[in-house]
Every structure is written in C-alpha cells, then in structure tokens.
Amino acid sequence: MTAKALMQFIVEPLKPLRNFTFTKLYFSQIASLLGDSFTWLGLALLTYEINPKNSAAVLASALTLRVSAYIFFSPFAGVMSEKIERKKILITTQCARMIIVCMLPFITKEWQIYGLIFALNVFAAFFTPTYRAIIPQIVEKTIYREANGLSMATFQLLSVFGPAIAGIAAVWLGAKQIFLVNGCLLLIAIIPLLLIPAASLQKGMIMSNKSSKTTGSEIIKSIKLLFGNRIIRFALSIEFISAIAGAMVLVNSVGLVKTSLKLDDTHYGWIMSAFGLGAALSAFLLGSLDKSKTRSISLISGALIIGLSISIANFVPYQGLILLWILAGIGQTLADMPSETLIGENIHPEDQGKVYGAHFAFSHLWWAIAYPIVGMIGIHFPERDFLYGGLLTLGVALVTIIIFQSFGKKNYQS
Template identity: 70%
Template sequence: MKKLYNAFIEPFMTLGNKTFSKLYFAQVSSLFGDAFTWLGLALLAYEIKPESAAAILAAALTLRVTAYIIFSPFAGILSERIDRKKILLFTQLARMGIVCLLPFVSYEWQLYVLIFILNTFAAFFTPTYRAIIPQIVDKQVYREANGLSMATFQLLSVFGPALAGIASAWLGARQIFFVNGVSLLIAMVLIMTIPKESLQGALPLNLRKFESIWTQLANGVKLLFGNKIVRFALSIEFISAIAGAMVLVNTVGLVKTTLQLDDEHYGWAMSTFGIGAAITAFLLGSLDKTKTRSISLISGVIVIGVAISFANSVSYNGLLFLWVLAGIGQTLADMPSETLIGENIAAKDHGKVYGSHFAFSHLWWAIAYPIAGYIGTQFMGSDFLLGGLLTIFLALVIVMIFKFRG
C-alpha cells in the first residue's frame, strides 16, 4: 500500500524542478486548448458540409498524421542547431495565429490547408519538448516526469472534449477556437519565463552543424533502431497501435450497431479506455524501474490483446471493464519507448532520435488504422476477436525474434 501511495506522490514531486514545472504547465495549457480545436473542427466540418462531415474530419486527421510523419524528423535536427526556447516560442506563436484563423473558414479546402500547417508546427514543437525533459530533470526521476506528462495528455484527451462541448454551447462552434488561442498565449508566457540555458541543457548550440540534414536524418533513424532495447520497444509499440486502432475505429460500431446503444454510451466507453491509460501512465514510472521495461512492454501488449479479444461477446458493462484493461495495456506497451530513448541514447542525439520516434510512432498508427478498418468492415461480429488474436500472435512472434536473434 505504501508503494502505491509513493507511486502517486512521486510524479508530483518532479514539479519541484522549476524549469520542468513551467514547461509542464505550458504543455497542460497547450493540450487543454487543443481539445477545443478538435471538437471545434468536428462542428465546423458539419457546418461547412453536413453530409460529408465525417469524411472531412477523417481527411483532417489524415493530414495531421501526414504532417507529423514528414516534418517531425527535421524538428529533432533543428533542435540541435537552434535555440530550443526560440523553437518552442515560434511554433506556439504560429499555432496561435492559425487557430485564430479557423473561425473564419468558409470552404473545405481552407480547412485542410490550415490543419496541415497547424500540425506542421506541432510536429516541430512536440519532439523538441520531449527532447528537453531528460536534460532538465534528474535521471532518478526522469520516468516519473515523463509519466506525469503522458498521464496529463491522456486525462486531457478524455475530459478536454467534454469541457469543450460545454463551452461550445455557450460560446458557439466557431468562437471556441479562440479558447485555444488564449491557451497557447498562456503557454508562451510560461515558456518566456524560462532561461534559454535551462532549456538547452548540456547540449551546446550549433552541434554538428557541418553535417548535412539528410545525414542527420539517417543518423536519427539509425540510432533509433540501432539500440536493441529501444528497437524492441518500437516493435511492441507497432503491435499495440494495431490493437489501439481497433478500439478507436471499431468501438462505435460495436456500441451503436451490435449493442444497439446511443452516443452517450459510446462516449463513456471511450472515456473508460482513456482513464485506464491515464492512470497507468501516471503510475508506471514509479512502479517499473527495470532497465529494459520488457515486463511492462510484453504484459501491456498481451493485456490489450486479451481485452479486445472478448469485446464481441460481452455486455456493455463488460465492455467498460475490458476497455479499462485495454487502456492500461495500451500505456504499458506504448509509454516505455519515450523513457527508454532518454535513458539509452546519448544526450547530444536526443533531438534527432525523438524526432524520428515521433515520426515512426505516427507511421505505425497510419498503418494500423487501415488494418483496423478492414477487419471491422470485413469481419463484423468477430472483428475484435480477430484483432485481439492478431495482436497476441504478433507479440509472441516479436518476443521470439528478439529472444533468439536480438
């Protein structure tokens, strides 16, 4: 019991680091506003073309992932050449300007252009932010700091849209974009109070400026996949993405078609998935202090695989329980790669490696979504069973490959 209590307390103790605390709350403000933007996009898509709202939103999400895959590797390299504080401030300023343009969108193409540009800047901000964390907190509490950051992301992804929905009824569908503008402004103010030397850490500016961008891109990928511990985590992360995509893509059909329930029930089901993920992200850094995190990785992908395997054959209450387990498994399988990079890759290479990881982690989902969509449409009634069995089978294959071949 004491160990569990300490696991809850330890992540908050990282906020005693003033630099991390300011950066963390800047992230909280930014993520809070993002929830308003994505709910606003759904409402705006419906307003522009009601009959094609789902297709418009799907295209916007695809553009988001595409921007991440294309630009995030360059972000890591840029963070080694340019003052990281300038990167954070400029990208936040650019995002603030773009979200404040969204209320004035009248045509579908305008929405697509702004969303792609918005997430291009996000692709530069996020890897830089992640590369900073292991250099500003003590090594002994890095996992707790990363856990607090990831748990906050999960919680805001669950409760943020609910708050945005309430606000939209009061402010209006278009005006809620300005909430994100204000949240990004708050984040900028917090970042401005941090000395640039604190954000740069031990990494000197202009490091390896003589190397070409393409050489550094290749080195980032090589370092990412060259470390056996990180490579195993990435392999598990890909399998977990397939299982997670099954939850995100096919839960709506399971709830509304198979169980014959309404939107509210679907919302609660997805909330339980997010809550399970958030609680696990919060505790994981304190509970698992092993070097390879292999127990977390393997148990996580097996838990989510088993959880979704039974989804087609349970009642709604059973589904809620399974989705809590699925959320737990998702975090156990996904989150270790973040901290393993910080612990196993040299500090001077964090920028390029985090950039490469951000790109590949989104590429995994870009591959996983069509797989989940195909299984969900071709095998209705047994889609989650097949998806779960595929997850477990691939996990066992990966474990055997790494055990015997490394």
C-alpha cells in the same frame, strides 16, 4: 500496505514538480493540450457547418493530413532542435499555432480547412519532439521516468476530459468561438515558456559544429540510432503492436456499442472515457512500478493485456466492456510509454533531439498503417472484428517476443 507507504506511492509520481523548469513546461503543456481539444471539437462542428453531407470525409481527410505532417516533418524537427535554440523553437511554434487557430473561425471552404490544419500540425511536429527531448535534460535521472509518466498521464486525462470541457464551451460560446478560446489557451501556454531561461533548455546540447552536418545525413543518423539500439528497437516494435489494438478501439468501438449492443452515444462516451482513464492511471504510476533497464516487463505485459482485452470484446455485455476498456487503456500505456523513456536513458544527450523526432514520425506511421488494417477487419467481420483484431495483435506480439528473445539472450545492445 500502510497509509504512509500508500501516500508515498501516490505522491512519488509528482516529485518532478519540485523541478521549477519542468513545472513551467508541464503547465504550458496542460494549456496547449486543453486547447487542442477545443480545436478538434470545433473542427468537427465547422466541417459539418461547411459541408453537412460530406463532413465525415472532410474530417477524416483533415486527420490524415495531421498524421502526414507528423510523419514527414518530425524527423526534420528533431534535427532542427539541435541546431536552433530550443526556447526559440517552442515559442515560435506555439505563436504560429495560436495565429492559425485564430484564423479557423473565418474560413468558408474545404480547401482552407485542409491548408490550415496541415500547417497547424507542421508546427506541432516541430514543437512536440523538441519538448520531449528537453525533459530528460532538465530533470534528475532518478525522477525522469516519473516526469515522463506525469506528462503522458496528463495527455491521456485531457484526451478524456478535454472534449467534454470543449463541448460545454461550444454550447455557451458557439462552434467558431471556441477556436478563439484555443488561441487564448495557447497564449497562456507561451507565458511559462517565456519565464524559462534559454540556457536551462539547452542542457546537454553543444551547438557548435552542427552546421557542418547536412539535414539529410542527420535524419539518416537519427533513424540508425533509433533502430540500432536493441532495447529501443524492441520497444518500437511493441508500439506497432499497440497501434493495431489501439486503432481497433478507436475505429470499431462505435460500431460495437451502437450496432452490436444497440446502445446510444452516451454509452459510447463512457466506454471511450474508460479507455482513456485506464491509460492515464497506468501512465501516472508506471514510472514508480517498472524501474528495470529494458522495461521488457512493461512492454510485453502491455501488449498481452491490450490484445487479450479486445479479443473477448465481442462476447461481453456493456458492463464487461467498460472493464475491458479500462484494461486496454492500461495495456496501451504499458506498451507505448517506455520507448520515450528509453530514448532518454540510452541515447547520448546531443543526439536525443533528432531521435525523438524520428520516433515521433515512426510512432505515427504505425498508426497510419494500423488504421486501414482495422478498418478492413471491421468491414469484413463486423460480428467478430475485435476477436480477429485481438488475435492479430497477440500473434504479432508473440512472434516479436520470440524473435527478440532468440537473438538477444546475451545482451540488448546491437
């Protein structure tokens, strides 16, 4: 590969930034995601301050409430994004989140944590599907996959480096003050949204006649559209497989590093950073690598890569684990990211908002199902947890691939 070709390969994923509307949304996303890192690190410190003996249980409950808010409210959010001006949804939800995080430094009781965290993520459940539904409408079809990839790569990178930045800020400012930093970051995130004309965010949308349809019927329609398209249904099935493997990494890596390998927190941090960097790298390049209609190569290879990577994790030294976790991160992005792109490419623009909402709910439901499964594997098979988790991942992947290949040889559309 020549230097010019290599440079073009690297620069191609950045093409969406030529679209000024997308660029404003993108920088708003950066500020918002960085702020989220401050909130969750601050929450961990705050729960320990309020109840040192029960901080883990409080934090776990808060995270459960977070997922629950996504599962129950995202379908409603998707429908609302087609009935209410999208700019209003984005700005209102960001303002509400800013107010809530600025209230967190002043709480003193566990129930206050639960209430505010649930409310915070209800608004996040309305913001995210709306944001994702806008992207395929504002960028050209030729660069939509790159736009989606850039957005997801940023999410992965900030999930790695965001907590580190927040940790440094906590040392200088204190645990409670970093919530106010998030408030400032959310305010910064609102500014680019204010600069975008409302009409630019309404492309592909027809607001009339929406009021004649009930919210319940629209939610049912969104689920039918999500599972009714064979291409998207296969992608969603692979996402469930990826959730099992990803949950293994998130839940059981700490035991693998600190108990089995007898290493410290620093080594654990590097391991998880390797996972995040692998995911970010593949998200950045995926749009340029797989341009097929069904993305089946990406989906299948992703499920197999992450399944194989975790299957041998119990049998390698620390250096080998770093390499495996980079591969696992790559595999998870290959398995997860295509579904959002496929919705933008296969669902009519008028229905994309509700379908993104349904997808956001079901993708988090998969994780809610996967967490207890991998937790039980870790409890009952501590020395072989990743082996059995990997075999489960690969087994479900093979069954899924066989089923879809058997019933879909002629076409991918139901």
